[in-house]
Amino acid sequence: MQVTHLSLTNFRNYGRLELELPPQALLLYGDNAQGKTNLLEALYYLATTKSAHADNDQQLINWEAEEAADPTIIVSRLVAHVQTGRGTHQIEMRLIKEMKQGGYTFRREALVDRRKVRLMDLLGQLRVVLFVPSDVEMIQASPAQRRRYLDITLCQMDGVYCRTLSAYNKVLEQRNATLRAMAEGRQNGEVLSIFTERLVGLGSQIFRRRAQFMADLAREAQRIHYESLTAGRETIRLGYLPRLQANPLARGDDDAADEFLADAEWLETQTELAAVAERFTAALSANRERDLASGATTIGPHRDDWRF
Ligand SMILES: Nc1ncnc2c1ncn2[C@@H]1O[C@H](COP(=O)(O)OP(=O)(O)OP(=O)(O)O)[C@@H](O)[C@H]1O
Ligand SMILES: [Mg+2]
Incomplete structure (x- = not known):
């Protein structure tokens, strides 16, 4: 997979850029604030539909274009x-800021070969790995940040995973809303069972896929770290910590981590998804009172973590 051409319009400090990219490795060097990082950000954005640096997409639009006289649309x-072994594709992202009835609206569009697609369907067309100095903070970062890294990587590799994750997040919101409604006596347990069943179906797939992926990643990382980086002096271990247990936090932190790791090993070997679903269902029902009290689903892949 190779990017042969990159074209940017009104992105960051690039008013206009047409860049041919050679097949070999490329080293960009230059003075500060010339746009090296912005160029990497553009490639990352095309691959993931997300910026690794900006808090919101508006920051990506070129300021000068915004300052131009009376821009009704930017x-x-x-x-x-x-270019891949199977041919060449053109992928495109558009960030559109438009003046409407005195206010601005902002939207994003994704295109593959000039056809509009869902943002999710752009993923996988271009696969990137971004490594920046601040990534070393991932070890200390929050579980949410580690999960984000995992999901961005897996989504590029596996479209089914990505769609499952998106569906899971929607069902999770519905289940949480139901829990809150039940606490206020506005909803009954039947609706909760429906959302719980859906959550289990989707969540079980996510658990298992993450377990398999983390095992692969751990194996590769261990090999490279041991053989190439430390000449056999050190080993690194990565471990997936799935939140598939009803209440492991009652025990000590280290014991809990051991249990999570054991769950991860178990998940990795499950050929029958039904076995995973059964465990997840049992854990959710054991946590029912806790979920009702907190108005949130307290276990599941949305609480997962992994560690070095
Ligand atoms: N939305 C934007 N519109 C216009 N310019 C922007 C926008 N966002 C950032 N910039 C400018 O882009 C420049 C930074 O570019 P970038 O971070 O890519 O530089 P760099 O070449 O990586 O520099 P360094 O060597 O310091 O890492 C800054 O001058 C910044 O003001
Ligand atoms: Mg830079």
């Missing part, structure tokens, strides 16, 4: 030609 455009 379009920031990123286009890459991606």
Whole structure:
């Protein structure tokens, strides 16, 4: 997979850029604030539909385009030609800021070969690994940040995973809303069972896929770290910590981690998804009172973590 051409319009400090990219490794060097990081950000954005640096997408639109006289519509455009063994595709992201009835609206569009697609369907067209100095903080970062890294990587590799995750997050919101409604006596347990069943179906797939992926990643990381980086002096271990247990936090932190790791090993070997679903169902029902009291689903892949 190779990007042969990158074209940017009104993206960050690039008013306009047309760049041919050679097949070999490429080293960008230059003075500060020339746009090296912005260029990497553009490629990352095209691959993931997310910025690794900006808090919101509006920051990505070129300021000068915004300052131009009376802009009723500003379009920031990123286009890459991606060559693979199966041919060349053009992928595109548009950030559109438009003046409507006195206020601005903002929307994003994704295109593959000039056809509009869902943002999710852009994922996987271009696969990237971004490594920046601040990534070393991942070890100390919050579980949410580690999960984000895991999901961005897995979504690029596996479209089914990505759609399952998106569906899971929607069902999770519905289940949580139901829990709160039940606490106020506005909803009954039947609705909760429906959402719980859906949550289990989708969540079980996520658990298992993450377990398999983390095992692969751990194996590769261990090999590279041991053989190439430390000449056999040190080993690194990565471990997936799935939140598939009803109440492991009652025990000590280290014991809990051991149990999570054991769950991860178990998940990795499950050929029958039904076995995973059964465990997840049992854990959710054991946690029912706790979920009702907190108005939130207290276990599940949305609480997962992994560690070095
Ligand atoms: N939305 C935007 N519109 C216009 N310019 C922007 C926008 N966002 C950032 N910039 C500018 O882009 C420049 C930074 O570019 P970038 O971070 O890519 O530089 P760099 O080449 O990586 O520099 P360094 O060597 O310091 O890492 C800054 O001058 C910043 O003001
Ligand atoms: Mg930089």
